[in-house]
Amino acid sequence: MDKTKIAVLVSGGGTNLQALIDAEAGGILKSGEIVLVIANKPGAYALTRAEKAGIPALTITKKACGGQEAFEDALIDAMASHGVELVVLAGFMSILSERFIRHYVNRILNVHPSLIPSFCGKGFYGLKVHEAALAYGVKVTGATVHFVNEIPDGGRILLQKAVSILPGDTPETLQRRVMEQAEWIILPEAAELVSSQIQMEKEQQQ
Secondary structure (H helix, E strand, C coil): CCCEEEEEEECCCCHHHHHHHHHHHCCCCCCEEEEEEEECCCCCHHHHHHHHCCCCEEECCHHHHCCHHHHHHHHHHHHHHCCCCEEEECCCCCCCCHHHHHHCCCCEEEEECCCCCCCCCCCCCCHHHHHHHHHHCCCEEEEEEEECCCCCCCCCEEEEEEEECCCCCCHHHHHHHHHHHHHHHHHHHHHHHHHHHHHHHHHHHC
């Protein structure tokens, strides 16, 4: 059986992309394969990571496309040409429309750096999530992998992993620990989970 074809959408350094690449190389992600990486920012370091791993990579920007709809059409076309069946948002800093999400119902995964429903939704991204957790004084935070629907961070939760907040934590130290102890572990696990489900569905349809 062919592996589930995965596209990873990125905006920046691509540490979560690297976790997926490493998981594929290490046999954790065995039911899926990354066939395409798309960045919405020119020069994103994630593109270099893809290149080093021999994965086709593209840059598609809203500005170059002239608007959201054309941008999303370009994403869909690129993914269709690679036979993509599962989309993973790995630090992708662009909100996708309901129209795009309908195209890939229960086929888009996102990793969020908190235990949803805490510190999530509109405006909660990147360091802002960790700043909010520290300001609120919670003792435990973590990461969540969820399906993407039309509500920011509102889709069905697949996996969560808790991370302790330590005395003296800054948003930066907390961000790093949440990545290392949660995001980089559960994102590949979730990609494997959904990839194997897609494979099973394909087998049943044959």
